[in-house]
Amino acid sequence: MPEVGVRVDVEVTVNGVVRRARVEPRLTLADFLRTHCQLTGTHLGCEHGVCGACTVLVDGDAVRSCLVLAVQADGGEVTTVEGMASPDGELSPVQQAFRDNHALQCGFCTPGFVVSMTAFLRDNPDPTDEEIRDGLSGTLCRCTGYQGILKAVRAVADANRERR
Structure with a gap:
C-alpha cells in the first residue's frame, strides 16, 4: 500500500490535449477528469x-471512469463527452441524434450514453433493436423510459446503413 501523501506523475491525452498532473495513486480517472x-x-x-454516467473512451474502449485509476490511464488517450463534438462545435452524429429524438430529459445519464453508444455504433454500425437494447443496458436512465434513447441510436444506425 502506498504511503500517505505519495503522489505520482501521470500524462494522459484528453480530447487531443496532453494533460499532466501529480496525483495520488488512488485518484479515479473520473475525478482526474473533473478536477x-x-x-x-x-x-x-x-x-x-x-x-x-461516467463512461469515457480509454484508447478507444468504453470504460467506467469511476472504476479506473488515473495512473492506469497514464500514457493513454481519453475521450470524454466534451471531445465528441468537432472543434467548431458541430455535434457528433450520436449527440445530434440524441438532440433530434428528445433523448436528453434531465441529461445526467446523457454523457455516458453518448460516449458508450459512439463506441457501440463504431463497432456495430448496423445493429438490430435487440442489440441496441443490449448495448444500452450498461447505462441507467431514470427519466426517459429509454424510448427516445433507443430512437436516437436507431437513427444513427439507419444513417450508417444509408451511407453504405
Whole structure:
C-alpha cells in the first residue's frame, strides 16, 4: 500500500490535449477528469460502476471512469463527452441524434450514453433493436423510459446503413 501523501506523475491525452498532473495513486480517472482537467461532463452517479454516467473512451474502449485509476490511464488517450463534438462545435452524429429524438430529459445519464453508444455504433454500425437494447443496458436512465434513447441510436444506425 502506498504511503500517505505519495503522489505520482501521470500524462494522459484528453480530447487531443496532453494533460499532466501529480496525483495520488488512488485518484479515479473520473475525478482526474473533473478536477485536474475541469471537464465536468463526465458525471459521477454511483461511483461503483453500475450507472454508466461516467463512461469515457480509454484508447478507444468504453470504460467506467469511476472504476479506473488515473495512473492506469497514464500514457493513454481519453475521450470524454466534451471531445465528441468537432472543434467548431458541430455535434457528433450520436449527440445530434440524441438532440433530434428528445433523448436528453434531465441529461445526467446523457454523457455516458453518448460516449458508450459512439463506441457501440463504431463497432456495430448496423445493429438490430435487440442489440441496441443490449448495448444500452450498461447505462441507467431514470427519466426517459429509454424510448427516445433507443430512437436516437436507431437513427444513427439507419444513417450508417444509408451511407453504405
